[in-house]
Amino acid sequence: MTGATSWKGLTTENHIGKIWQSAPQKVSDMIMTVQQNAFGNNIDSVLAQFPTKELDSDDDFTWELQSQGVDNVALLECRINGTAIVASDEPGKNHTEFELVFPKDWFSDTQRIVGEMNEMYPVLIQGTRSEGMTTVYTCVMDTGSMEDFIPYEEVIAGKLFSGEYSPVERTMSRKGREIAYKSHITMRNAFSQIRIEKKTPGNMRDKKMGSFFKGPNGEVIKFWQHYESFMFDNAFREDINKLMMFGTSNRSSDGKYKVSGKSGYKITEGAGIRQQMEAANTSYYNTFAIDDLSSRLLDLSEGKLIADERGFVLRTGERGAWEFHKSLEKFAQLFTPLQDQSRMYSTKAGISRMEKGFGGQFVEFMGPNNTKVSLSVDSMYDDKTRNKLKHPNGGVVESYRYDVFDIGTAEGEPNVQKYGVKGTPIMHKYIAGFRNPFSPDGEVSAIGTAEDAWEEHKMFVGAAIVRDPSRTLSFINNMQA
Numbered sequence: 001m002t003g004a005t006s007w008k009g010l011t012t013e014n015h016i017g018k019i020w021q022s023a024p025q026k027v028s029d030m031i032m033t034v035q036q037n038a039f040g041n042n043i044d045s046v047l048a049q050f051p052t053k054e055l056d057s058d059d060d061f062t063w064e065l066q067s068q069g070v071d072n073v074a075l076l077e078c079r080i081n082g083t084a085i086v087a088s089d090e091p092g093k094n095h096t097e098f099e100l101v102f103p104k105d106w107f108s109d110t111q112r113i114v115g116e117m118n119e120m121y122p123v124l125i126q127g128t129r130s131e132g133m134t135t136v137y138t139c140v141m142d143t144g145s146m147e148d149f150i151p152y153e154e155v156i157a158g159k160l161f162s163g164e165y166s167p168v169e170r171t172m173s174r175k176g177r178e179i180a181y182k183s184h185i186t187m188r189n190a191f192s193q194i195r196i197e198k199k200t201p202g203n204m205r206d207k208k209m210g211s212f213f214k215g216p217n218g219e220v221i222k223f224w225q226h227y228e229s230f231m232f233d234n235a236f237r238e239d240i241n242k243l244m245m246f247g248t249s250n251r252s253s254d255g256k257y258k259v260s261g262k263s264g265y266k267i268t269e270g271a272g273i274r275q276q277m278e279a280a281n282t283s284y285y286n287t288f289a290i291d292d293l294s295s296r297l298l299d300l301s302e303g304k305l306i307a308d309e310r311g312f313v314l315r316t317g318e319r320g321a322w323e324f325h326k327s328l329e330k331f332a333q334l335f336t337p338l339q340d341q342s343r344m345y346s347t348k349a350g351i352s353r354m355e356k357g358f359g360g361q362f363v364e365f366m367g368p369n370n371t372k373v374s375l376s377v378d379s380m381y382d383d384k385t386r387n388k389l390k391h392p393n394g395g396v397v398e399s400y401r402y403d404v405f406d407i408g409t410a411e412g413e414p415n416v417q418k419y420g421v422k423g424t425p426i427m428h429k430y431i432a433g434f435r436n437p438f439s440p441d442g443e444v445s446a447i448g449t450a451e452d453a454w455e456e457h458k459m460f461v462g463a464a465i466v467r468d469p470s471r472t473l474s475f476i477n478n479m480q481a
Helices: 013-019 043-047 224-246 273-277 290-301 318-332
Strands: 053-055 061-065 077-080 098-102 112-114 123-131 134-141 160-163 185-189 192-201 208-214 220-223 281-285 311-316 344-346 356-358 364-366 372-377 402-405 416-421 427-431 453-466 472-477
Touching: 043 224, 043 311, 043 416, 185 453, 192 224, 220 224, 224 273, 224 453, 273 453, 273 472, 281 290, 290 311, 290 318, 290 402, 290 472, 311 318, 318 372
Parallel strands: 053 416, 281 472, 311 372
Antiparallel strands: 061 185, 077 098, 098 134, 112 123, 112 160, 123 134, 192 453, 208 220, 311 402, 344 356, 364 372, 402 472, 416 453, 427 453
């Protein structure tokens, strides 16, 4: 019959009269809040499974990730007798010496190193010297044949080398390799501070609406001030979710914050989960396929996670969940079908004597090498207000996005976690006017303003961190590329 009317800010009695005027012969006095964003499985509920880590102050904070002391180093040049080799040269033949030049001092005297063909062409370092900003290693082939040499194409600039071990003689050995170190990876983020406010005229107190609303727990909301409070809390919860998921840092390259607020002081904004994930793994797809996703999950876990810890949460929208189901259903056809009626059930529609239904949806996948992914639908991915780009197959493009979280621990801490400041919860304050909802009209009380209205304010200080972004993955439809 009527469309939804939108407005923001101060709500007066005129709004109630115009939008929800009483009608004596309504079939129902319960208006369903069609546009109400039903919060359920959002990022805040994911982070709530772990305790919020509280810091002593709201200063920028850092954390470190341990880095193993292993590295591949790109070769700069290979020389024989001080001259760069050419394609016809055979460096190392007859156990003759040759030189490998690298941009840093990473290997040790007496250490065996290998290039991209690994054990096919092992090289033994017999001496090392600095040459400006580079390091020159004197080498021989570490093989038993005098005919062996390392081919020209394996020692051209850019070829990667890594260290193995330090073989020594059985008698009177004098030296072994040194340990190589790498510093920890340092991550940094900042707390963001957000606010929301509303103002309510005094004559709106105890004002009944012509129609009723149902609250999140099914309770009937009859008074405007109660509905307004419900919307106030919901709106702020939505702001917090968007901050933690989609926030972007406004810290400049010189480490300063340069955007000023109303007071003239600087606004500090930290990076949300999405921006922190961008530092790691992002892949794009045209048509979703479960085997393609499995390959990306192996990239996250191989050589890093033991086989019984390869569990990931795949957050997506309802369209993405449907694509996940269709891909798995197609994939499942490669195996013997279920020889039972587990996907059939009885129902009643008043059409036939024996009415049956067929259903079931795939929401989890156990892939190769014990890689397990569990589907989780997030309402923010389907938000048609924030996500404006439409997909030709229906819904918004964001609904087809898959964000993979390793909701495990890193260095003993949750990999994805909410941060807060000690003694600073979500703050809810009010300025009492001539009338306010927190004291009876006949009571003698102090007021904050002579105006017949009251104000409410909320503030949140917090952040979300991705402790190790390399354990996350964004699998994005090409329309968002």
